[in-house]
Amino acid sequence: MGQTLYDKLWNSHVVHTEDDGTALLYIDRHLVHEVTSPQAYEGLKIAGRKPWRVSSVVATADHNTPTNDWHLGIAGITDPISRLQIETLDANMREYGAKVYFPFLDKRQGIVHVIGPENGATLPGMTVVCGDSHTSTHGAFACLAHGIGTSEVEHVLATQCLVQKKMQNMRVTIDGTLGRGVTAKDVVLAIIGRIGTAGGTGCAIEFAGSGIRGLSMEGRMTVCNMAIEAGARAGLVAVDETTIEYLKGRPFSPSGVEWEQAVAYWRTLVSDADAKFDREVTLRAEEIVPQVTWGTSPEMVMGIDGAVPDPDREKDAVRREGMERALAYMGLKPRTPIQDIRIDKVFIGSCTNSRIEDLRAAAAVAKGRRVAATIKVAMVVPGSGLVKAQAEKEGLDRIFREAGFDWREPGCSMCLAMNADRLEPGERCASTSNRNFEGRQGAGGRTHLVSPAMAAAAAVAGHFVDVRKLG
Amino acid sequence: MEKFSLLNGLVAPMDRANVDTDAIIPKQFLKSIKRTGYGPNLFDAWRYTDHGEPGMDHSKRPKNPDFVLNQARYQGAQILLARKNFGCGSSREHAPWALMDDGFRCVIAPSFADIFFNNSAKNGLLLVVLSEADIDRLFYDVASFPGFRLIVDLEKQTVSTTDASRVHHFDIDTFRKYCLLNGLDEIGLTLRHADKIRAFENQRTMQFPWYTR
Ligand code: SF4
Numbered sequence: 001m002g003q004t005l006y007d008k009l010w011n012s013h014v015v016h017t018e019d020d021g022t023a024l025l026y027i028d029r030h031l032v033h034e035v036t037s038p039q040a041y042e043g044l045k046i047a048g049r050k051p052w053r054v055s056s057v058v059a060t061a062d063h064n065t066p067t068n069d070w071h072l073g074i075a076g077i078t079d080p081i082s083r084l085q086i087e088t089l090d091a092n093m094r095e096y097g098a099k100v101y102f103p104f105l106d107k108r109q110g111i112v113h114v115i116g117p118e119n120g121a122t123l124p125g126m127t128v129v130c131g132d133s134h135t136s137t138h139g140a141f142a143c144l145a146h147g148i149g150t151s152e153v154e155h156v157l158a159t160q161c162l163v164q165k166k167m168q169n170m171r172v173t174i175d176g177t178l179g180r181g182v183t184a185k186d187v188v189l190a191i192i193g194r195i196g197t198a199g200g201t202g203c204a205i206e207f208a209g210s211g212i213r214g215l216s217m218e219g220r221m222t223v224c225n226m227a228i229e230a231g232a233r234a235g236l237v238a239v240d241e242t243t244i245e246y247l248k249g250r251p252f253s254p255s256g257v258e259w260e261q262a263v264a265y266w267r268t269l270v271s272d273a274d275a276k277f278d279r280e281v282t283l284r285a286e287e288i289v290p291q292v293t294w295g296t297s298p299e300m301v302m303g304i305d306g307a308v309p310d311p312d313r314e315k316d317a318v319r320r321e322g323m324e325r326a327l328a329y330m331g332l333k334p335r336t337p338i339q340d341i342r343i344d345k346v347f348i349g350s351c352t353n354s355r356i357e358d359l360r361a362a363a364a365v366a367k368g369r370r371v372a373a374t375i376k377v378a379m380v381v382p383g384s385g386l387v388k389a390q391a392e393k394e395g396l397d398r399i400f401r402e403a404g405f406d407w408r409e410p411g412c413s414m415c416l417a418m419n420a421d422r423l424e425p426g427e428r429c430a431s432t433s434n435r436n437f438e439g440r441q442g443a444g445g446r447t448h449l450v451s452p453a454m455a456a457a458a459a460v461a462g463h464f465v466d467v468r469k470l471g
Numbered sequence: 472m473e474k475f476s477l478l479n480g481l482v483a484p485m486d487r488a489n490v491d492t493d494a495i496i497p498k499q500f501l502k503s504i505k506r507t508g509y510g511p512n513l514f515d516a517w518r519y520t521d522h523g524e525p526g527m528d529h530s531k532r533p534k535n536p537d538f539v540l541n542q543a544r545y546q547g548a549q550i551l552l553a554r555k556n557f558g559c560g561s562s563r564e565h566a567p568w569a570l571m572d573d574g575f576r577c578v579i580a581p582s583f584a585d586i587f588f589n590n591s592a593k594n595g596l597l598l599v600v601l602s603e604a605d606i607d608r609l610f611y612d613v614a615s616f617p618g619f620r621l622i623v624d625l626e627k628q629t630v631s632t633t634d635a636s637r638v639h640h641f642d643i644d645t646f647r648k649y650c651l652l653n654g655l656d657e658i659g660l661t662l663r664h665a666d667k668i669r670a671f672e673n674q675r676t677m678q679f680p681w682y683t684r
Contacts, residue, residue, distance in 0.1 A: 015671045016664050024661060026671050028682045038504030046507070047472070049658070053672070055684060080526070081502050088504045099684075126682060151564060151593060151657070159661040161668055254681035262681055 002272025004169045005236050006204040009144040009269070013127050015161055024161040028126040029143075032059035032098070032153070033112045034089040035418070036131025040154035041092040050096075052160035057098035058121045061086045062111045063418050065104050067381050067408035073105065082419060100252075102385075110384020110410040113137040113351035117221065118386055120250025124239050124266040129156055134351050134434065136227040139235040140220035141243060142269040144204070146233055167233065168278040170203035171271075174211030176285035181468035183361065184219030185353060185432065185451035187211065187283075188226040189291035193301040195281055200232030203279065206271060207237050211285035217246040218357040225352045226434050229298040238270035292338050292464050293436045293449040295326035300436075302338055304454070304466045310334035329438055330446050331426065339464050341448070345429040346371075346378035346459040347441070348452050349408075350415035353432035354383030356390050358452040363396040365456035365467060371404035372462030379406040379421065381413040405459065417442045430458040472595040474654035478576055478623040479633070480549030483540055484613045490553060491560030492587060496569040498561075500525055509569035514540065544617045552609055553580035558587025567591040577623050579630065581606050592647050593657055599623065599630060599641045608637075625652060 003011070015024040037059075044051065051057065064082035077083040086104050093101045100121070102109040108119070113134055116122040122138045128145040129135060131153040138145035146162065156162055172191055192199070205227050212220065220237045227235025237243075244263055247253045254262045289303040300323070302309070311323040311334060327334065332341070348354070348362050359382060371378045380400050382388040388410055391397055397407045414421040415433040423429055423445025432455050433440075436447040450458065457467040500512045503525055511529035516522075518541060520533045534541050540548070551570070557580040558566060567590050570578065577597040591598050601609075612632070613619045622631050625648060631638040650660065661668075676683045 016667050024664060024668070026668065026675065039506045042504075042506050047656075047658070052668075053683065085504055123681070125679070155658050155661065158658045159665075159668065160672065161661055161664075163657065163661065258681050262679070265679065 001276060002274035004271040004275040004277060005142060005206055005238050005269060006144070006167070006169055006234070007275070009125070009127070009142075010166055012125070013144070022163060022165055025127060025164045027129050027156050027160055027162055028056060029058065029116070029121060029128040030056045030156050031112045031116055031128065031130035031135070032057055032089075033063060033130070033132065034061045034085040035063045036150050036153055037092065038085060038088045039150050040131070040157055041096065043154040044157055047158075049158045051157045054097045055099045056160065058100055058116060058119070059089065059093055059098045060102040060109050060112055060115055061089055061104040062109070062410075063412045063416065065109070065409075065411040066419050067379070067411050067413045067421055070105060070409050078420070107385040107389070110382075110387065111351045111354065111412055113221070113225065114355060114383030114387065117141065117217070118250070118384060120247055120253035123247065123253065123262070124243060124269050127162075129162060133228045134225050136233065136235045137221050137225040137351055139224040139227065140217060140237050141247075142236060142239045142266070144234060144236075147228065168203045169276070170200055170205045170232065170279040171277040171281070172205055172207050173209035173280070173282045174207070174285050175209045175282060176211055177214060178211055178285045178288065179468070181453060182288055182290060183451040183453060184215050184222040186288055186291045187215075187285075188223045188229075189293065189298065189301045189449060190283060190288045191281075192226065192230045192298045193291070194283060195230055197229060197297055197299045198231040199281075200227060200230040203232050204234040204236060205230065205232040206277075207235060208271070209282070211283075212237060213240060213242075216357055217242060218355040221355065222352055222358075226298065229434055239266045290451060290454050290467055291449075292454065293447075294330065294332060294338065294341075295323065296329055296436055296438050297326070298434070298436060298449060300326055301449070304338055304464060306338055308332050308334055308336045308338065331428070339466070342374065342428070342463045343430050343448070343458055344374075344376050344427045345423060346375060346405075346455050347381070347414045347421075347429055347431040347433065348379070348405075348455050349381030349383065349413050350431075350433035351383065351412070352434040353452045354381060354387065354410075356387050358432065359387065359391045359396050360394070362452040362456040363399045365453050365460065365470060366403040366405060367399050369403055369460045371459045374462045375459055376427070377406060378404065378459040379408055379414070381408045381421075382410045384410050403460070414441050416440060417445075423447075430455045430464065472654045472656035472659060475576065475595060475597050475625050475651040477625070478549060478597075479620060480576065480623070481545070481547055482550045482552050482609070482613050482619050482621050483545040483548035484610055485539065485551055485553045485557075486610060488554040489556045489559055492558055492563050492566040493560050495558065495566040496563065497523070499523070501563060501565055506568050507572055509565055510572035510574070513569040513573040514538070547574065549574055549576045550621055550623065551575050551578045552606070552613060553578055554606070555581040555603070557583050558591075559584035562586045562590070564590045564594070567594045567596045571596055579606070579609070579621075592650070595651065595654070595656065597623065597625065597651060601630065601639050601641060605639050
């Protein structure tokens with residue numbers, strides 16, 4: 001019987017299997033950031049251990065870094081805990097080293113899930129781990145990418161292995177062609193709306209079909225990024241020409257003869273035609289419209305032409321209660337048309353949507369328009385220094401500034417509000433990030449997840465609008 | 472991880488059921504970058520009369536004289552005697568870190584919450600389950616005899632009074648026992664396969680040099 005892509009990646013990394021099926025999985029790439037690594041390095045030190053293979057580590061500071069006033073340097077970070085985490089990462093990098101480290105203020109610094117791929121540090125066929133659940137992003141490159149906890153970070157540092165049990169195979173197929181104005185973000189939100197936030201629990205989800213093939217690498221990363229929001233610890237997309245094109249000439253991509261050898265191997269990283277999946281879900285690309293979440297879980301999502309659902313029409317008592325709680329938190333009335341929801345802030349950024357293509361899509365909407373007077377702040381936070389530089393080369397920063405957006409320095413920013421960027425209680429935000437949980441963007445803050453184009457359109461209108469009708 | 476074989480330790484009582492991890496180590500202390508230094512904040516909300524925050528000088532804070540671990544007779548205790556469902560609540564590994572940092576090596580209770588149970592094993596904190604009746608008796612002993620100690624013998628799987636007048640047997644899974652006796656944490660266990668890992672790595676480097684460079 002044929003193998004799935006996940007089977008192939010799994011099989012090529014098993015070092016040892018216990019009787020109960022638990023395996024030691026060899027880890028090729030370990031991405032490290034300031035929040036989940038300090039205790040891991042301290043644990044190593046306490047136990048008198050050394051990192052197994054320093055060349056596997058690619059590190060950066062992203063979660064806590066400020067997005068403005070970089071000229072103030074580290075002194076610009078006023079929260080002492082944020083600052084200590086960043087300084088501790090510096091110290092650990094000095095002591096233990098890495099293949100490469102992009103510290104705070106470095107021009108290649110950025111969100112860990114943006115810098116890995118853009119530097120060619122994430123390659124097809126790899127196992128990739130990071131102490132962050134959105135590590136699933138890297139699966140867009142046909143590599144097996146897991147988010148891990150701090151104890152596991154230490155375990156990987158010390159042993160180059162992760163203790164894992166094999167997951168099930170699930171395939172989500174998007175057939176057809178996406179309509180104009182419909183993006184990868186809408187695809188993944190529609191998938192989560194369909195299968196729910198537990199729909200992929202215990203599975204590695206392979207995203208397949210012409211709707212996925214037609215996406216750029218940026219778009220595929222957006223989809224895999226949110227696999228974790230569908231309950232799957234890993235998302236995957238098979239290798240094709242788009243993958244190979246993207247990787248050519250990246251700093252850490254192989255070159256010369258090795259490039260040829262690598263490409264030959266990478267082309268095998270697809271599910272065999274007769275591979276069997278434990279679960280299959282199919283969506284038609286043409287049926288997907290721009291999506292907006294209305295609740296406090298990514299599965300609480302609706303097309304832009306829809307309305308906030310009415311809990312009274314929900315028969316399941318548990319679900320009804322969940323909807324009522326979400327609507328109370330979000331300050332929304334049942335049956336309000338999505339387009340009538342007015343917003344206070346706009347955030348374009350995060351590891352879901354802060355790559356160059358995302359910024360281009362937002363800029364295309366912002367161009368020649370103005371952010372509505374009722375919007376308190378509309379910020380654009382590029383995913384990395386390289387994305388920022390590219391955007392500035394293309395003049396996107398000017399378009400954003402002229403339209404009244406804030407153009408910021410790279411980092412996680414208001415995705416989780418660990419730095420100074422956050423929502424105040426009751427504030428409503430159109431956000432391109434991945435989690436609309438209660439308090440995620442600041443205590444009491446209300447998050448609506450959308451695509452970059454939809455966020456820019458909402459900024460201009462002051463409320464949600466159908467970006468397809470903007471012309 | 473420190474090896475655990477024989478412990479002759481002073482016992483402190485924590486006479487309430489369902490002690491959750493938020494009580495063991497309140498959430499404001501999770502922002503630390505370390506896995507040590509949590510000792511002074513073990514049971515922070517019960518131990519002090521003010522509200523604790525990281526970065527305070529905890530030695531200067533007002534202690535709650537009624538809190539059992541503040542009593543002179545329990546200073547230096549290594550064994551915590553507890554009630555059922557100890558360690559319920561959030562998954563924070565800081566809970567066993569805090570207990571160990573405050574000097575505890577063993578907790579004895581009628582039952583423990585699952586995740587806390589696993590986290591403790593990862594960190595070398597021995598959790599012993601005894602029957603409610605035995606635990607009742609031990610609470611009585613601790614209250615009655617200042618300086619009450621117990622001998623925990625992991626090899627023999629027994630908890631006994633120092634005069635050996637009472638010996639309680641306890642169960643522990645063989646694998647966990649093996650790890651504790653040999654001081655093997657999960658990393659130590661994996662490193663038993665170090666040769667296999669190295670061989671795999673060498674093979675991979677030969678076949679696909681661009682992955683391990
Ligand atoms: S951008 Fe958000 S989701 Fe992504 S790594 Fe940063 S905090 Fe996590």
